[in-house]
Amino acid sequence: MSGLASALDALWAFVSHIFDPFCGSVGVFSLFANNTLLACGDSGWGDEIGFGFKVTVTLACATLPIGLTIGFLIALAAQSQEKPLRRAAAIYTTIFRGLPELLTLFIVYYGLQIFLQAALAAIGFQERLEINAFFAGMIALAFVFSSYCAEVLQSAFKAIPNGQYEAGAAIGLSKTKTMLLVILPQLIRIALPGIVNLWMNLLKDTALVSVVGLTDIIRQTGIAARVTKEAFLFYLIACALYLVLAVLSSIAIGFIDRWTKRAGASR
Template sequence: MSGLFSALSSFWAWIGYAFDPLCGPVGLFRIFASDTIVACGDAGWGDEIAFGVKVTISLALVTLPVGLVLGFFIALALQSRDKALRTAAGIYTTIFRGLPELLTLFIVYYGLQMAIQSMLAYMGVEERIEINAFFAGMIALSVVFSSYCSEVLLSAFRAIPKGQYEAGDALGFHRGRTMLLIILPQLIRIALPGLGNLWMSLLKDTALVSVIGLSDILRQTGVAAKVSKEAFFFYLLACCLFLVLAMLSSIGIGFIDRWTKRSEVRR
């Protein structure tokens, strides 16, 4: 079994290298900056910055589905007939939309460690626990993203006529199937512009995790700037990398938007 995991790890590492847009076989740094300060290998900072790009993208991509799922259920709770559910969901969104993202990150990163250690101490286990920075960043960004996402989805829910639910009932669908086949496709189409903006904000907010030691774009370029004394160059490079990610995201969101509207075009 350990041999299988080792083989999978090696294969994944090779995939990461082969498709690395910066330091891969046909990476930009490797082709155009081999004799500069961002060269790949021991000669420059290319590998470190490429790793930071992977961490930033991975964190955003992992946070997105978690935040979407949480936001969806919170939006359902906000329009529930149960007053307790509406109140709890309202408190959740008020807290995490009101707190600065950086403060939420600190609370999750340090507070979660304290809570786990207190539980272990209560159970008689004296051991220091340190929360993984990537996991803490994902949790913090997910709760913030979900609080804003729930409001976008709630507005989308309210924009769908109640007759759509009645149509599902008339067809003999149970509520789950009505939600999946009738409501959800319309919900995605209506909420997509707002969710696209939230994705852009999430992509920028990943830079906050650098303060808890996660090696994202901002941290890697910051370390390179301090060591090389080329602060302007490396921070300008960080700006360019985030702008490239934003442009690629805009292209992807535009493609999804056209795909969701294909039925309207056929009409």
């Protein structure tokens, strides 16, 4: 069994090396930046920047589903018949939209550490605990993303006429089924432009996590800039990478948009 695992591991390493967009066989840096500061391996910073790019993308992609889920729940709470739920949703969005993202990150990174340390101490666990920068960044960005996302979804909910819920009820759908089959498909269409906007912001906000030691694009290019004294070059590379992410996102979003329209037409 362990032999199979190591074989799969080796296969994955081989495949990811070939298809690595930066330092793989057909990677940008491998093909066009040999014998420069962006070369891969010990002679340049290509693999470090490539790794930073992957971390940034992974962080954004990991944050998105968490942020969307929390945002959806907050939007539901904001429309609830229950006053405490509405109030809790309002407090949540006010706090996380009101605080600077960097401050939220610090509070989560250090505060979570203190809170977990205290909780573990209460059950007799005295070991020193350190929160992973990636995890802290993901949680902090998810809080910020979800608070803005909740507002986008709330306005999308308001754009769906009450008759849609009632028509679902009148044909015998449960509230859950009405939400899944009738409301959600419409909600996605209405909220998509707003969520796309938030996704673009999220991609850029990942840069903040470098301040707590996460090796993302900004941190890696920053280190390279300080060591090589070529700040302009490396920050220009960082700009290019963020723009590549934006362009790729736009293309993907275009596909999603067309898919939602097609899905509507084919139903």
